[in-house]
Amino acid sequence: xxxxxxxxSKALTQYLEVNGIQYAYRRFGNASGVxxxxxxxxxxxxxxxxxxSMNGLAQEREVIIFDNIGVGNTEGxxxxxxxxxxxxxxxxxEKLNIQHFDILGFSLGGFIAQQLAFVRPDxxxxxxxxxxxxxxxxxLHSFPQLIQRAMQLQPAERFLFIFFTPTELSRAKxxxxxxxxxxxxxxxxxEASQQAVLAQLKAITAWGTDPVxxxxxxxxxxxxxxxxxxxxxxxxxxxYTLFKQLPDAILTYYPDSAHGSFYQYPDQFVNSANFxxxx
Amino acid sequence: xxxxxxxxSKALTQYLEVNGIQYAYRRFGNASGVxxxxxxxxxxxxxxxxxxSMNGLAQEREVIIFDNIGVGNTEGxxxxxxxxxxxxxxxxxEKLNIQHFDILGFSLGGFIAQQLAFVRPDxxxxxxxxxxxxxxxxxLHSFPQLIQRAMQLQPAERFLFIFFTPTELSRAKxxxxxxxxxxxxxxxxxEASQQAVLAQLKAITAWGTDPVxxxxxxxxxxxxxxxxxxxxxxxxxxxYTLFKQLPDAILTYYPDSAHGSFYQYPDQFVNSANFxxxx
Numbered sequence: 116x117x118x119x120x121x122x123x124s125k126a127l128t129q130y131l132e133v134n135g136i137q138y139a140y141r142r143f144g145n146a147s148g149v150x151x152x153x154x155x156x157x158x159x160x161x162x163x164x165x166x167x168s169m170n171g172l173a174q175e176r177e178v179i180i181f182d183n184i185g186v187g188n189t190e191g192x193x194x195x196x197x198x199x200x201x202x203x204x205x206x207x208x209e210k211l212n213i214q215h216f217d218i219l220g221f222s223l224g225g226f227i228a229q230q231l232a233f234v235r236p237d238x239x240x241x242x243x244x245x246x247x248x249x250x251x252x253x254x255l256h257s258f259p260q261l262i263q264r265a266m267q268l269q270p271a272e273r274f275l276f277i278f279f280t281p282t283e284l285s286r287a288k289x290x291x292x293x294x295x296x297x298x299x300x301x302x303x304x305x306e307a308s309q310q311a312v313l314a315q316l317k318a319i320t321a322w323g324t325d326p327v328x329x330x331x332x333x334x335x336x337x338x339x340x341x342x343x344x345x346x347x348x349x350x351x352x353x354x355y356t357l358f359k360q361l362p363d364a365i366l367t368y369y370p371d372s373a374h375g376s377f378y379q380y381p382d383q384f385v386n387s388a389n390f391x392x393x394x
Numbered sequence: 395x396x397x398x399x400x401x402x403s404k405a406l407t408q409y410l411e412v413n414g415i416q417y418a419y420r421r422f423g424n425a426s427g428v429x430x431x432x433x434x435x436x437x438x439x440x441x442x443x444x445x446x447s448m449n450g451l452a453q454e455r456e457v458i459i460f461d462n463i464g465v466g467n468t469e470g471x472x473x474x475x476x477x478x479x480x481x482x483x484x485x486x487x488e489k490l491n492i493q494h495f496d497i498l499g500f501s502l503g504g505f506i507a508q509q510l511a512f513v514r515p516d517x518x519x520x521x522x523x524x525x526x527x528x529x530x531x532x533x534l535h536s537f538p539q540l541i542q543r544a545m546q547l548q549p550a551e552r553f554l555f556i557f558f559t560p561t562e563l564s565r566a567k568x569x570x571x572x573x574x575x576x577x578x579x580x581x582x583x584x585e586a587s588q589q590a591v592l593a594q595l596k597a598i599t600a601w602g603t604d605p606v607x608x609x610x611x612x613x614x615x616x617x618x619x620x621x622x623x624x625x626x627x628x629x630x631x632x633x634y635t636l637f638k639q640l641p642d643a644i645l646t647y648y649p650d651s652a653h654g655s656f657y658q659y660p661d662q663f664v665n666s667a668n669f670x671x672x673x
Binding site: 344355358359361362363364365366367368369370371382383386387390394 | 623634637638640641642643644645646647648649650661662665666669673
């Protein structure tokens with residue numbers, strides 16, 4: 116195998132106007148076949164995708180990541196519910212003239228992945244869901260309290276608190292991840308605005324408290340679920356519940372890891388994600 | 395990548411005398427680094443290993459499979475407990491002059507894997523456990539009844555009943571597996587004897603009913619657990635329990651699959667097993 120290409124650091128932010136809004140996005144990789152589109156976590160922007168995972172996927176397919184409305188460099192007001200976020204994402208993707216794609220949904224992005232596959236199954240080929248949960252899960256009832264605890268920490272400690280376990284090994288992997296996320300020094304995205312934070316907070320909490328509207332048994336696409344052993348935010352057990360409700364899902368748990376399981380095991384993730392998407 | 399070599403069909407059965415017993419075994423693959431040794435399921439012999447998985451592993455390491463005492467072409471009386479089976483296996487492996495190895499334990503072989511790693515951690519580098527369970531699980535209390543039901547079926551239907559789900563897709567994968575297992579026409583192993591069947595039945599049932607003696611938290615080796623979504627024999631949930639008790643385990647569930655998950659998804663299995671053993 117030839118040396119992997121660093122697509123990710125070279126991909127400049129581009130803009131596309133959809134319904135009067137300028138969406139920020141990056142597009143990179145070996146463009147052949149079905150692209151994979153990344154849906155980001157709570158407060159996450161283009162710069163919260165791990166270069167190892169992005170480049171690993173990009174060796175074998177085209178990768179598109181974007182800021183949804185009101186997030187990072189994309190203008191507008193972030194909606195406070197997953198259904199509207201999903202409609203905004205679909206509008207952007209259709210404006211890119213992409214009719215069929217794979218999804219990589221991380222956390223909140225995994226909610227959108229479920230919603231999108233449920234309301235527009237025609238668009239979706241395969242789905243990867245990392246650190247997420249089905250609708251109606253109890254743990255999200257106290258999501259605001261968890262975030263309040265996190266917000267009292269300094270940024271690096273907050274990142275470790277949310278995405279990694281307290282063990283020395285996991286924290287070291289977290290610090291290494293932070294370095295990768297900050298390796299890009301130019302053409303960076305804006306941090307999420309206060310409005311975006313509050314709207315997403317509401318949307319995520321509602322995912323746990325609102326009535327269930329998605330019938331997961333109707334999502335017939337192949338799904339790869341990745342979760343850490345100790346995700347306090349989503350409650351790791353919920354990935355097993357999600358797995359059981361989806362008719363065609365593979366589920367993998369990683370050891371001594373939390374919400375950021377694929378940050379902690381990026382090479383392992385790339386191996387299984389590429390195998391899943393290619394076969 | 396060059397075309398894979400068919401090591402498995404070319405590997406002849408060899409014999410090694412240990413404590414007066416002739417052990418039957420086969421040894422094949424690219425001999426470099428740490429070998430992986432396969433521990434077989436209830437009534438399973440050398441011919442119950444899937445050629446796809448065996449060849450997939452053998453491209454990147456040496457693979458050793460053997461009949462434990464009283465099974466297949468290995469002489470002697472099969473013991474009725476996992477601890478004794480483990481001692482017999484260790485005696486054979488030490489006679490091969492192997493001091494450090496990886497384990498692939500399938501079902502009953504996964505019990506022996508746990509026991510071996512617990513009593514002789516010095517021998518074991520990494521462990522793969524397929525379709526298995528920790529000690530003390532309730533589902534094994536009715537293992538004799540399940541086997542009694544299975545024994546009333548014709549051989550092919552019995553194989554499907556134990557290792558696959560009732561769906562059309564899973565059954566088709568089961569029939570394809572059977573063809574692979576019977577592709578070898580010469581130098582085949584004997585079927586398990588009645589004595590071996592009864593002794594193993596007792597050992598497996600006791601794994602669920604006897605007091606727990608293994609402290610899984612002491613098994614610090616990396617473990618890869620593979621399980622089907624619907625393993626009635628082991629109860630799929632028990633793999634999640636096993637995962638939670640082991641300090642360094644990865645767990646993967648496959649969809650619409652039962653006790654023979656790696657028979658059903660051999661390419662997926664080879665991809666993750668090789669990544670796990672290589673990294």
